[in-house]
Amino acid sequence: MSHSEHEAPIHRTSPRRMGKMLAIIIGIQIVGGLLFFSHYDFWNSYLPIAGKLQEQGAITGGAAQGQATGKTVNVSLKFIESPDFKTYAFNALSGQDRNPEIHANVGDKIIFDVTNSGKSFHAFAVTDSKEGPGPAIEGTTVGTADNPMKPGAKGQATFVPAKAGEYYYICAVPGHREMGMEGKIEVSEASSAGATSGATVTPTGNKVEFSLSFVMSTDFKEYAFNALPGQPGHNPDIKVKSGDTVTIHIKNDSKSFHSFGVVTDPDNPTNVLWNSAFKSPDNPMKPGESGDVTFVAGAPGTYHYICTVPGHATMGMDAKFIVE
């Protein structure tokens, strides 16, 4: 191929050529735009699997085991190891979060959500023996010493103590309990005073309604329901009777994203009772959005209605929901 003699005719761009090129480019952009906007909600829609695994207490429900007459306790436990692999523990290597102690009553249903957050293999079990890797109480195991949980594996076990006493949740791999993977479960006799069980009841047909709004201070430091701390109407108590059909009119009067739910324990915002959730941390209420949720108030007790976005209850969106 010769590198140009300019004696040969020079072909210059014509408007038609330019038009064709523009048509192709703009055509592709229009097609792309149509594709994008017609499925706008899809492209950014779901959390990655790693994110879903991360969310504690994401595993809810599960087959009922035995007759739980008391309250439901959710416990989240993670197997962890120190970097030099000399210390093993649940949840934290030191401090008050290490191997958390669980207090429960006879008949309470304790649901363990277990994750292997370490680099090694572990297995979960509840036992009443004071030493050694077992024997495990039936139905309370996740993995076994021979078929352990790999790093990252998750599982759930349920323990309904039949008798009062001291039980232990341990790692059932031989030696791991001695290296630190052991926590106490103190089971006491069931008290007759109504404990907050969170159980559902059949509706009585009585209907009640309340209006709530999420508010935040302009400096984003105070979070509350209805009014800011110090103002009248701040975080109002809600009192209903067991079996009432409760309708909550919710409005997001703040600039951030929120979601609503009634829970037993404000530190556990994923365990929402009685289908009282409106939206969720993954699909929250946008600023200015409003809606309604209707549910049947369950067993008597003092519960909390909170914003279920993690952290918001701690920052102030937590008030009493009393069922009589």
Next chain:
Amino acid sequence: MVLELQKPRPVWQIMFSTHHTDVGYLYTVTSLAFLFMAGVLAMVIRTHLFFPGEGVLISDSVTFNRIFTVHGSTMLFLFALPFAAGIGNYLVPIMVRYKDMAYPKLNAVAFWMVPVGGALVWLGFSDTTWVAYAPYSIIRAPGPAADMWIFGMKILGISSILSSINFIVTILRCKHPDLPLRRVPLFAWSMLTVSLMTVVAMPTFAAALVMMLTDRLGVSGFFNPAMGGDPIAYLHLFWFTFHPEVYIFLLPAIGMMYEIIPRFSRKPLFSQGSGVFAFVMLGLIGFASWGHHMFSTGMDFTTKTVFMIGTLAAVPASGMHVFNFLATMWGGRIRFDAPMKFMVGGIALFFSAGAGGVLNTAMPLDFITHGTYWVVGHMHLFLTGTIAFGFVGMMYYIFPLFTGRMYSEKWASIQFILMMWGTVQVFFTQHILGLEGMARRVYDYPTDFTSWTQLNQIATVGAWILGASFVIFLAQLIYYSSKGKEANMDDPFKLGGKYYYPYQAKTPHHTGY
């Protein structure tokens, strides 16, 4: 389009051609299309930030995050790299006196990966930011957008590596036997350096992308602390690629300046040897400084010092380029046509960007500037000020070669003034904004600081001026390519004498200046 073609060919024949001029042209047109698309996004961002408060133009912060992610990814991978590859494809085989690139079919394949990768990125519109730090991109960035981004980047990275291999083999093995390597034009040298750097640096990012994908799927825990990984590992892998990568973005623009400045000064280049040396130095030292993006992650003192020294060591090489340009221009009969204006403007902005960068690399000062608008201003001074100016100047220079017609010198001058003014106004202001403490990647800023609002407004007005200059550029490109005056192909810029396009050289030794 003009060069060495005997008759006009159908558009589809150009699209599927493997000849270097056609592939170069396709790269250039595609990259310019993405430039304007990403530019629109930039205008949306800046207009939204004109007023504090949410919902000014963009309805929620998720959309905002997605917009700036796509803006960054597009400008870098769909404009800067493909444009350089395009001009390189067009000119390098001519500069080494060979008939085509070493692997023409591979060349075409590498080009076609660019629109595919771009489509994946744009359809997903992920919100991870273009750096996609772990763990956000692993446990929080929603799919399928982030996964599409990963795949898009992967494809673009492979395209980059393939075209780099092509350049290396073309320049080193296919050059004319009578042309010694040291006399190959400096633009080809810049493409060679850049290609070698890509081949070393890009695979690291490719690996990091695969690791990120498996982490997202939950099957691995490289960067996810809950699975035993370390997010800082991702940062190391990422910046090991992307610090050299910023030099990869920059060097072709500098190479283009070497094409234009001696010609339009009508004076021989001050020192070919210095230019070669400076390119090679930058190529090597560019790998020694990636940690300066991570000064605040908790590195120990010695490591930080090493990276600071590595960053500072690359500055003299850039200085040598600036000196080379200035010394070439000194005493020349300069013809300030549009290409020359843009190149000179580019040098001035390059110098100021570099000066700001020295401030960033001074370790304690980095704590003031990292993650603020100072960094935004600094990097845009490099990207817009040097690279975009260089590319626009080159586009004007090669315009007669592509289309056979001349653009309007008057409108090009107007564009230059607006672009210079706009660039200075936006990005210098953003330096000040950063010193005032405003963080980057923010959807909204508090009204407590009136200076923030004012500076943002000044910056936005500057951005509008910059945007106007690009509108003029687009209009020029479209209108004058088919309606412009026919260019004198022997000497379109009336430089006189020996200064011409590379293809007009009569013997292999003639580089033209």
Next chain:
Amino acid sequence: MGHDTSEWVFVAIVIAILIYVGVDSWDIEKLLEDVPADAETIKVTGQQWFWSFEHADGTKEISTLHLKKGHAYKFEIYAKDVMHSFNIPDWVVFQDAVPGRVNHAWFSPDQTGEFPIQCREYCGLLHYNMRGSLVVEDSKS
């Protein structure tokens, strides 16, 4: 050759300036890393999208941190979910909060007043709003 000398001079000047910058930075950074022995440790935890603090005596604060003028404080910076960056711009306190890792920074406020705290690493939806407040009071004790 004669015309090369100017280039050598230019490069020499550039290198001299850079050496000055480098040595000065090294000096200052060394000072910054030198934590006083009596610095009180404050645990800072960043999570999407707020800061929480824990003083050495166990007191917990959310979003607003109260410290005393004239005392040295050392921050232990944690993150719970994604990367954040703990930044008090007025006191140039700046270190990333990385999950799975603890970072340290220290300072000693010598002025009372209220100073903003912000997050300087993109962390998602409300990164722009991840703010807090540092309140420095006169030390009474």
